[in-house]
Amino acid sequence: EAGVVQSPRYKIIEKKQPVAFWCNPISGHNTLYWYLQNLGQGPELLIRYENEEAVDDSQLPKDRFSAERLKGVDSTLKIQPAELGDSAVYLCASSLDRTDTQYFGPGTRLTVL
Amino acid sequence: ELKVEQNPLFLSMQEGKNYTIYCNYSTTSDRLYWYRQDPGKSLESLFVLLSNGAVKQEGRLMASLDTKARLSTLHITAAVHDLSATYFCAVDMVDSSYKLIFGSGTRLLVRP
Incomplete structure (x- = not known):
């Protein structure tokens, strides 16, 4: 069974540029999460989707971050414009439902210069 | 606000030795996960x-949970090099946020 797929794996951009990350969850998983992981830290939740509905986006910086999950399957996380402090690994995870174990993708390592 | 603390943050050990990693959390929860990251x-x-x-x-590896003490442990027995990684514990909020x-x-x- 394929795991959570993310692309790109690495992205280097200059500050003020836009960037987008893509995630395809495990087939049949209704719940999708985006996390931010800074170096030496545990992941922190940015947004959680139940199917196509964003049910928890309280930690998403809405002035520059946006996300969507059209059709309730794959998802895109966007940053516009990127700032130096956005350099981190962006992880996508999915689970059958909100109470089930979360399975993580390989992440996208973002470097903002 | 739920806080989760692990210790130690860094552990260097010899092959064959035993050791325990501790995970303390600050509010009630009855669902705890351990993850490994290479x-x-x-x-x-x-x-x-x-x-x-x-x-x-x-x-x-053996993990245990004591919800009354708000403590989980991850015990490593007779460590081998392949166990080198970062280990995270994660605690579920008991409110509706999951x-x-x-x-x-x-x-x-x-x-x-």
């Missing part, structure tokens, strides 16, 4: 502990 890789689920007194074992709060991780290095 450098540059994603998080791999190791254990899910769902009730007080739960104990799970896989190979040289949010996982992660500890900072314990970076384990097993030396020959």
Whole structure:
């Protein structure tokens, strides 16, 4: 069974540029999460989707971050414009439902210069 | 606000030795996860502990949960180099948010 797929794996951009990350969850998983992981830290939740509905986006910086999950399957996380402090690994995870174990993708390592 | 603390944050141990990683959390929860992360890789689920007194074992790793003490332990028996990785515990919020709060991780290095 394929795991959570993310692309790109690495992205280097200059500050003020836009960037987008893509995630395809495990087939049949209704719940999708985006996390931010800074170096030496545990992941922190940015947004959680139940199917196509964003049910928890309280930690998403809405002035520059946006996300969507059209059709309730794959998802895109966007940053516009990127700032130096956005350099981190962006992880996508999915689970059958909100109470089930979360399975993580390989992440996208973002470097903002 | 739920806080999760792990200790130690870094652990260097010799092959063959035993050691325990601790995970303390600040508010009530009855669902705790342990994940493993290799450098540059994603998080791999190791254990899910769902009730007080739960104990799970896989190979040289054993995890336990004491909800009354708000403490989980990850015990390593006769460590081998392949266990070198960062280990995270994560605790589920008991409210309707179903949010996982992660500890900072314990970076384990097993030396020959």
